[in-house]
Amino acid sequence: MPIIPGEVCIGSATFFSFVAVLLLIFTHVGQLNTSTIPRGISMVKMNVSGFGDALSQSHAGDSAAGLYTTNATAPLEEGDGLRQIYAWGFYSHCAYVAPEQGICSNKSQPNLFQPFDTMVADAPAKFHTVTQFIVPNSGFTDSSFLGSLSRGAYWLCFIGSILAALAMIL
Numbered sequence: 001m002p003i004i005p006g007e008v009c010i011g012s013a014t015f016f017s018f019v020a021v022l023l024l025i026f027t028h029v030g031q032l033n034t035s036t037i038p039r040g041i042s043m044v045k046m047n048v049s050g051f052g053d054a055l056s057q058s059h060a061g062d063s064a065a066g067l068y069t070t071n072a073t074a075p076l077e078e079g080d081g082l083r084q085i086y087a088w089g090f091y092s093h094c095a096y097v098a099p100e101q102g103i104c105s106n107k108s109q110p111n112l113f114q115p116f117d118t119m120v121a122d123a124p125a126k127f128h129t130v131t132q133f134i135v136p137n138s139g140f141t142d143s144s145f146l147g148s149l150s151r152g153a154y155w156l157c158f159i160g161s162i163l164a165a166l167a168m169i170l
């Protein structure tokens with residue numbers, strides 16, 4: 001077996017830890033704001049553009065008029081209307097009415113993945129009851145379960161990022 005010089009081992013270990021740190025930094029900046037790089041990176045993307053049709057075809061048979069907003073800068077979670085696409089990062093989630101037009105939530109640490117609560121909070125008040133009625137109880141609507149999973153995942157990635165940085169430096 002050929003003997004690999006120590007410098008090669010240390011050099012390649014440093015290189016790969018550097019790449020790991022870089023990728024983790026990208027993960028941390030995902031969905032912090034709507035500019036190009038953070039916009040493309042997310043933990044979860046959710047397309048709710050079909051929900052209006054589902055709502056108007058449900059037993060409730062309500063019209064979905066006014067369910068969505070087309071105002072990309074309307075504040076989130078204030079009943080101003082659903083957006084088409086939601087994307088979650090570690091520290092905030094962003095909502096887009098069109099591929100490049102959206103707004104991000106205020107930053108918190110960690111930002112919990114609670115898609116159903118987010119949907120209900122954005123939907124105008126008159127849709128709250130019917131939304132809760134037609135979306136079946138499932139993992140998707142169990143916000144405390146999803147929230148605690150995402151909190152755990154966040155802290156594991158946070159510790160992992162620090163350890164990757166230490167590995168690179170050391």
Ligand SMILES: *[C@@H]1O[C@H](CO)[C@@H](O)[C@H](O)[C@H]1NC(C)=O
Pocket residue numbers: 047048049050085
């Ligand atoms: C969202 O879903 C709709 C309907 O399935 C589809 O037409 C649209 O292209 C999707 N949008 C994105 C950004 O994937």
Ligand SMILES: *[C@@H]1O[C@H](CO)[C@@H](O)[C@H](O)[C@H]1NC(C)=O
Pocket residue numbers: 071072073074075
């Ligand atoms: C969009 O929402 C923002 C924030 O509420 C508001 O200032 C703006 O006037 C709205 N734009 C339109 C076209 O309604």
Ligand SMILES: *[C@@H]1O[C@H](CO)[C@@H](O)[C@H](O)[C@H]1NC(C)=O
Pocket residue numbers: 075076077103104105106
């Ligand atoms: C962030 O918080 C400020 C003040 O609490 C509020 O005015 C603003 O609408 C919030 N932004 C979003 C996107 O909800």
